[in-house]
Amino acid sequence: MTTGFTPTATIKTLKARAQLLAAIRAYFLQQQVTEVDVPALGHFSVTDVHLAALVVEVGNSTQYLQTSPEFYMKRLLAARMGDIYSLAKAYRADESGSRHRPEFTMLEWYRCGFDDGALMADITGLLQAVGVSEPIKQVAYGEVFERVTGLNPHTAGEGADDALAQYALQHFDVAWPNTPKSTWLDLIFSQHVEPTLLEPTFVFDFPACQCALAKIANNSAGQKVAKRFELYWQGLELANGYWELTCPQEQRARFEQDNATRSKQGLQPITPDPHFIAAMEHGLPECAGVALGVDRLLMCLLQEKDIAAVIPFAQG
Structure with a gap:
């Protein structure tokens, strides 16, 4: 039996990958943002219903x-390390496909004193530094969601008719019991809205039910929204950023809500990380943070359609 040894990506692509990593580090060096190296293996994981960690x-x-270096990095922020970034592997129990691998390269960074708007400008600077020449658009989540689906994501699903569930049944033939609004929004957005975002685009002001670890505020229409944004390009989600929640009481409540939703869906509750909670109670500085998929960014830069084409070894 012959076993192959050659990389999945071409040598030319692997050199382009190395240049991208070098350009990222050069940008943060110029910005005086410190690189940190945090554990990939820990005793605690995230409570987020939509994320599944690999168990060892x-x-x-x-x-x-x-699933990301977030909790460790926020402990460093609470220790007053200042602006920091991590460029390393992250792991999620996702199925392998043209856009996903259980192991992938994540760039995550935090800027103290920034809000979500300032962080979007910072990301734009990084993208320009690594060779993105196209202008980057900005659009509110509610605007783009309603344009594609005809539904207002801030109000749909709150009445007895549950318009989001009806939309999912009609278009995807799914009828999931005990499904929270955020799951319907994720499904519809990923299947019908995301593929329309071909130009580099920031989608901001997510529905409040999708706040995750972001602050909640009122938008110009007086609706409560999550101060969260995502970056899309060529129909791919590249980055997910927040104006970070700093209130420990609210953070505890969100962990409890996550676990209540997990129980309703038959998922195992996750014990919240006590070290992260201690960091929040000590005091997380006002900051904004973002996680960016480096493999997907390289896919867009090289106009590749399969993530296997931009990583050294897709099959282990």
Whole structure:
């Protein structure tokens, strides 16, 4: 039996990948943002219903490969390390496909004193530094969602008719019980809205039910929205950013709500990370943070359609 050894990506692509990583580090060096190296393996994981961690048995203990470096990085922020970034592997129990791998390269960074608007400008600077020449648009979540689906995401799904569930049944033939509004929004957005975002586009002011770890505020229409944004290009989600929540009481409440939703959906509740909670109670500085998929960014830069074409070894 012959076993292949050659990389999935071409040598030319791997050199372009190395140049991208170098350009990212050069940008943050110029911006005086410090690179940090945090654990990939930890005793705690995220409570987010939409994220599943890979479980690893280490001796007699169960540990998790981290879905992102966020909790560790926020502990560093609470210790007053200042502006920081991580450029490393992250892990999620996703199925492999043209856009996903369980192991992928994530760039995550936090800027103290920034809000979501300032961070979008910072991301624009980074993208220009790595060779993105196209102008980057901005559009409110509610505007683009309603334009594509005809539904207002801030009000749909709140009445007895549950318009989001009806839309999903009509277009995707799914009828999931005990499904929260945020899941319907994720499904519809990923299937019908995301593919329309071909030019580089920031989508901002998400519905409040999708706040995750972001602050909640009122938009210009007086609706409560999450101060969160995502960056799309060529129909791909590239980045997810927040004006970060800093209130420990609200953070605890969101963890509890996550676990209540997990229980309703038959998922195992996750014990919130006590070290992260301690950091929040000590005091997280006002900041904004974002996670960006480096593999997907390279896909867009090289106009590749499959993530396997931009990583060294897609099959292990």
